Amino acid sequence: MASFQARVPYVRPLRYLARPSQARVPSRSDPPVDRGKPMFSDERSRRVVFVSHCILNSNTRADGHAGVAGVNRRVLELLMQLNIGVAQMPCPELMCLGLDRGDVKGGERPVLLENTRIRAGMKSNRSAEVMDAMIAQVVAQVEQYVEHGFSVLGIIGINRSPSCGVDTTTVGNEEVKGEGVFIERLRTSLEAKGFYLNLAGTKVSQIDEALRSIRAMVEKSEATYAKAAGRALSSEFRDA
């Protein structure tokens, strides 16, 4: 017997449907056509970045790895100054390994040793399944913003993290160049859909460098969107 597979059809919301074409040719004496207000022409900037969860909530960091009390204020202040919305991605290690990362004594190890143990946990098949479900949700959000003409100005990750590293990650008890397990998987999934987003890595202990990277990333992305749309740079970027 053929196996039944549940399918969820994609139904385009009615408000996005094109208006039916009018049969009669409009004449000059017709009253002006009310085309309605364009969508999203309210106060929003239509600019967004995706950030690693712990930039807005350091409570999710592995034991002994939190460098700020709650929010990375410097990163948030920069994004606020540029009127960029902040989309918080889920924390992959929290969802795959738990808050204790599967070892309540993990915080007693040196950071690079613990990161190496965590990386091994994030490479398991189960972690891959959990991450793929999370990634599908992030990709769907990016897709929606892009489909509606918003500027997705990039992804901000956490350098040295075995999961969210952008420029550096931890492998074999060392901080090395390369991406964390989650970021690599996310980037690959986005690229498979045709989304080539810019990325910036951050580290609390090198915050000035991190802010420079973020600023360079958002300026580059904003310039690309502005050029593609044939519009001027937004005022926040002209004045930056």
Ligand code: SF4
């Ligand atoms: S770096 Fe990534 S995995 Fe680690 S705490 Fe932050 S969001 Fe979670």
